[in-house]
Amino acid sequence: MGRMHAKSILQHPRTATLTGCDTDPSRAQELSKEIGAEWLPLDEALESGAYDAFFVASPPSAHLDQVTRAARGGAYVFCEKPLGEDLASIDAAMPNLRQHGDRIQVGFNRRFDPHMAELKKRLLAGKIGQIEQLRIVSRDHTAPCVDALQNSSGLIAETAIHDFDLTRWLLDDEVAEVMCMGSALINPAYASVGHIDTATTLLRGSRGQQVVIQNSWRTSYGYDQRVEAFGAGGRLSVANPAGPLVAQEDASGLHRDLIAPDWLARYPEAYFIQATAFLDAASRRDAVSPDLKDGYAASYIAQKAADSLKSGLPEACEYGGLSVDLTTARAHIRK
Amino acid sequence: MGRMHAKSILQHPRTATLTGCDTDPSRAQELSKEIGAEWLPLDEALESGAYDAFFVASPPSAHLDQVTRAARGGAYVFCEKPLGEDLASIDAAMPNLRQHGDRIQVGFNRRFDPHMAELKKRLLAGKIGQIEQLRIVSRDHTAPCVDALQNSSGLIAETAIHDFDLTRWLLDDEVAEVMCMGSALINPAYASVGHIDTATTLLRGSRGQQVVIQNSWRTSYGYDQRVEAFGAGGRLSVANPAGPLVAQEDASGLHRDLIAPDWLARYPEAYFIQATAFLDAASRRDAVSPDLKDGYAASYIAQKAADSLKSGLPEACEYGGLSVDLTTARAHIRK
């Protein structure tokens, strides 16, 4: 992650210095050398007050502390999703983060994918009117090893959180209710370590919009990332990008190649555009987007989805950690 | 409906006589003349014991009585969906219907659509393994007039019921739970007469399969009927049939024509194949399919979806009207 961001940062015209940090100094040195950056011990960098912008790509459990310290010094902070390990820790950190809300960008990279951005543009242009129904498919290609799940916050908190953000962004509205159905259908071993691998989530927007998200940790056919929005004017959809544009037609029918295998192959442009947008905002001292509020809201919905998974019931979304109404919350964050 | 079935019946090689009936004799005479059939007063036909097979295409409120009388005489009975106006009346009729279950076919025509049938065939052949996630889109082109809704049992009981049957058929399994989210998003006037126009239904199969159905009374672009099934082996989907295969590429991009506008244009083959399958079964004294049990189960799920819509909660499906377990129920019906 750090490596990927470094490339984008070095290409930005306003980048003067890039410094690599890590809790492990030797790793910081190594990476910095590799990407052609200086290096500094992490604490020193965070406390120096010398940086205009930070990219936080550490493990989720370290996000809130690092973001808070970086923001306190007046810097712009880009934080990979999720904002924190769980909603409780985010709620606890909010008093110290709230006043920096406009300078804290959260890594919902899909908003910057040119295809998703084109969809958003058309929705804003009223091409189909208000969204009435929305469907998001977000299915990974290769399921994680059971052993690798110790540090994973799971399908909902790590994967679906992107889709919760997409939902809010595309609806241009808050989620009012969430009902999540999930279980281990790919591999029962996941269930034995407390994880689900397949989930379908039903959400209601504040104006009654009906949203469905289909998540899975495994497809046989590639990284499946599609969106379909329905309104009075019709249907807008984003398809998976094709692989090579060679089609073969033979005695068994028509064949096309696999789609992209993973997020690295699917979203390189999105990551670059995301970093550029953040650095542009930092350069111009503009408000970032998606911001702290967006990071909070997605984690909030993820928590409610997890609650629903346990309770087997729909859960109301009232964004209580900020305030009953996220619009009010927005005012708080924005000062 | 009667007219459409008549054409199929007259083309069946085992059809000797076709007789038209109606509660209104003059209408029966008129229709019979038009389609080249004899005619008989309805009661006379039902009681005559002279017919091998009946097609019941009357209003839903008349279904159960006519089906029961026709079946009692030993005839095969094709009944348009739904089997009855509501689950209570079906439950009440079951003691008299149960023993004829194998001779009562319910009009879930989509099972006979060649594209849906091909999907089913591939699922049975194990092309993608067990279904883990399923998505059905079923959206009508033209929403009904508010005035026309007096005799309508609504979006769930009239439209979604097809999708509940598709779900059971494609999963090859029973539904264990249903959660329905719906409201009037197209026209608030629908809400004022107690109807919803847009619904998203989340169902769970008995093995944890996750199913989503998206229904709406209105699209701007035609009759939208698509299915997508996900399993370990991949993804199987049924697209909407294209209209004319002419594509135009010009200064504003690539354009294709509208899809079929309605069920008449989308499913003519399905209706013909459905009637033929029923008459074939009647000729050979075979069990029909979908049968009474299937008709019951779809109405049962529709009732639970309606309950969920009211309660705002997921509803368990235990098929109580038949017995706790539909497999047992199946034994009852089949004797």
Next chain:
Amino acid sequence: MGRMHAKSILQHPRTATLTGCDTDPSRAQELSKEIGAEWLPLDEALESGAYDAFFVASPPSAHLDQVTRAARGGAYVFCEKPLGEDLASIDAAMPNLRQHGDRIQVGFNRRFDPHMAELKKRLLAGKIGQIEQLRIVSRDHTAPCVDALQNSSGLIAETAIHDFDLTRWLLDDEVAEVMCMGSALINPAYASVGHIDTATTLLRGSRGQQVVIQNSWRTSYGYDQRVEAFGAGGRLSVANPAGPLVAQEDASGLHRDLIAPDWLARYPEAYFIQATAFLDAASRRDAVSPDLKDGYAASYIAQKAADSLKSGLPEACEYGGLSVDLTTARAHIRK
């Protein structure tokens, strides 16, 4: 062929009597019985003067004689393509046919295919302006046995003749020049009996339009029949109709089923609409279309293409058998 037309004829509302004929009376009797028609010895039928319309579906060598005799009696005549075995015999017959030109329809069924008709409609509506470039693909699925070629007039005269007619119809213009390149690429045995199996023909319309036709006797993937027209306004294309609309996406990519295997599966609607159009014209005593002139012109181009194949040079098309100018010819035919 006769069987197929019989079905369409029997469904036409103005059909009073259908009579089957054959040079072999016992075959005529058999077929007539099968299709529910009367029968008559061929000569008797042709000379009776009792029929409003004839369908000539005999071998090409018999066409001209039968068409002439049928037309002489005042009947409308539908003649399967080609009008005659070769251009010389057609030229010889023209003095006797010319005055009946408006009552002689030639079996270019593709004009009646709804997809091709939609393309024509859009061209007439000026959707892309004048055609500048045109490309027709017409490739059969299963190549004929070498033994079956004794009675075959070959790839150009039997298959490409359809495409020559399509060219004239879509351009709404005459062909001015033709250059044909062909050889036996599928099977050298074809060359040994004087046939080619693969041809590419380049034609120029009278206004300089550039047309390319790709023919082959064999594909591995079905009956390939596509058209693409380019003009100032853009591109119009007709694709092959899909088979079942089920797509499968798996570890080897995306797969769709085969297209239609042959003309029987591809053009059933076209044959029905063609017969209906002819019988409608006969009922109303209207001019038919495509008519004698169109049948002549396609055979003329086929002859020139065959000449080009031999000479290796482009051949000018001057439609000499009728007159230098086909427009004048048209006047002759139409009287």
Next chain:
Amino acid sequence: MGRMHAKSILQHPRTATLTGCDTDPSRAQELSKEIGAEWLPLDEALESGAYDAFFVASPPSAHLDQVTRAARGGAYVFCEKPLGEDLASIDAAMPNLRQHGDRIQVGFNRRFDPHMAELKKRLLAGKIGQIEQLRIVSRDHTAPCVDALQNSSGLIAETAIHDFDLTRWLLDDEVAEVMCMGSALINPAYASVGHIDTATTLLRGSRGQQVVIQNSWRTSYGYDQRVEAFGAGGRLSVANPAGPLVAQEDASGLHRDLIAPDWLARYPEAYFIQATAFLDAASRRDAVSPDLKDGYAASYIAQKAADSLKSGLPEACEYGGLSVDLTTARAHIRK
């Protein structure tokens, strides 16, 4: 062109120094500064013997002289297509170029497009067997101003030359005959300055393969670059890459966005991969591809196509400037 190549060169790991040259020193200085390169007067650079590789992106009339001088010094030379202004000047230069044939790469960038490369890979893997028929569409979006045509060698020599190279590369064979049909259909003003704007070229490979190329200077819908190959095993095709993957379905049908507008948007990867392949070959002292022979052959076919356009007749391709047989020629070039 120079600018585009500079970017690729600077990213190559073996690039030590990049120097900009131009016949106009002030332009050379300006460009060099812009791209971060040193600069040198052109003659000095060509004669210095200090460079491992040259990129020649000057006007076609300067190609042969610069390529010859650069190659004489032992450097690898990349030359934009065409190799020379016309076949006569190339023929005249060949005695001095022949011995450097393996170090002279000609800029047929489409060979490096990942989609075309995938097609080639599948052809080599025998996916459809030998090509029997081939169709190439290559149509530009925006036609040139009539005034800009003074320095243009025209549709055949500038655009179709790419397709002649594609033909040889995909067939893995030489062209034996070419017949070109062309005229000014877009704008008669082109004809008045001796140009055509629309061409269809029919070629025959040495084994009888049938090739069709459709060229035009104008589409309304973008840069149309498609290939379709037919063999015993089926059909392989390369489609145009889509623009944004957003589809809209509304009351007028299904709509997709425009394809890429021009070669800059269509082939950026191809240019980068092309430059990298050349520099890799130069670094390793390998033979380049496409090489001098390929550059010669494409210009040769272009000349024959131009001859055919004038004569109205097919022209035989015997590659006489090199020798009767290009395989022999190959030996000459390769030493």
